[in-house]
Amino acid sequence: STEALIALEDLLPQLQLYLGDLGSDAQEEKRLRNLLEQLKVHGIVSEPDEHNRVAIRPIIAHLASPENLQSLLGAFQREASGGQQQGSSTGRPRDDSGEQSPEAPAAADGSNG
Template identity: 55%
Template sequence: MEQEPDIFDRMAAQAAGVEASPLLSKEELPALSAKAFEAQNPSQTPSNVRQALQFLLAHGWLESAVKPKLFGLVAAHTTLLDALLEPLDLRVVVDDVRGLAFLAVVPGYAGDDTDESEQDDWTHPLMKRQRLTLEQSLLLALLRREFLQREQESGTGAVVRVTVDSLLPQLETYLGSTGSDMQERKRLGQLLENLRTHGMVTEVDAQDCITIRPMIVHLLNPENLQTLLLRLREVAEQGSAAKPEGTP
C-alpha cells in the first residue's frame, strides 16, 4: 500500500503552491518549494546598486569626480545599502558636498564586550584599522590643514592641489632638517607614497603637485588630531628630558 504524505510533505507542498501528491518524493518537495520561493521573491536589489556596493566593499570609498554614476547610486540608495550592510556591522557615509562616499564601522562595534587592551588590537574582518607612524600622522595633519584652508578660500568641494616643494618647509618645522635637500625630499616622497596607498593624496604629477583627497577630513577627525597632539607633546618632553643639563 502506498504511504500517505506526512505533515512535513504537506507543508512543503503548500509552500510551493502545489498539492501534495504521492507521486512526489520527499527529496523532490523541498526542491520544488525552493524554486517556487525564488520565482515569487526575485532579488529586490537592482543590479546597478549591487555593483556600487561591490565597488565600496572592494575599495572602501569612492569619489563622484572619479565614479560619478556609482556615487549617484550610493547617494540615492543609502538606506538600502545600510540594510544590506547591517549583518556586516558596516554602514555607508555620504558627503554630498565633497562628492565622497565611504564605508564605516557602525558605532559601538568594538566597545561593548571588550576591554581597553582588546580594543587596541581590534580589527574588523573587512575594515582594518590603519596604523600610521608619527611622521605620517604629522604630514596628514599638515595636509588636512592645507585642505581646509583652501576650502575656506575657494568653497567646500573645491579640488585642492599643492606642490611638493611647499610641503618641505612645513615638515622640517616639526621634524627638523636632515641637512640634505635630497634626503629631505626623499623622506617626504616616501611619506606621501604611504598616504597615497591609504587614499589620502594622489601620486605626484608632472607639475610636481599632488591633489589632496577629501577623505582626509573624515579620516583625521578632531579626536584623532587630539591624540596626535598629545603624542607630539610626549615626544617633545622625552627629547627635553634626554638633553644634558645646561644645553639649550
C-alpha cells in the same frame, strides 16, 4: 569631489616644521616622497604629477577630529625623535596603546550630552 593640489616644494617646509630638518635638500625630498608614497597606498594623496604636485583628498579634514589630529601629530613627532619621547606637550596621560587619553569622553553623535 574637490581635491586640493599642493606642490611638493610647498610641503617641505611643513615637513621640516613638524619632523625637523635633515640638513640636505635631497634627503628632505626623499623623506617627503617616502611619506607621500605611504599615504598614497591609503588613498589620501595622489601620485605627484608632472609639475611635482599631489592632490590631497579633503575627506581627512572632515572625518578627523582636532583631538585625533593632535594625537597623530604627537605620534609623528615621537617617530621623528626616535620614539624616545614618552610624554606629550599636552600633558595628557597615555592609554595602554600609547595613544593620548582624551580630556573628556565625547558622545558618539558628537554632542556633549
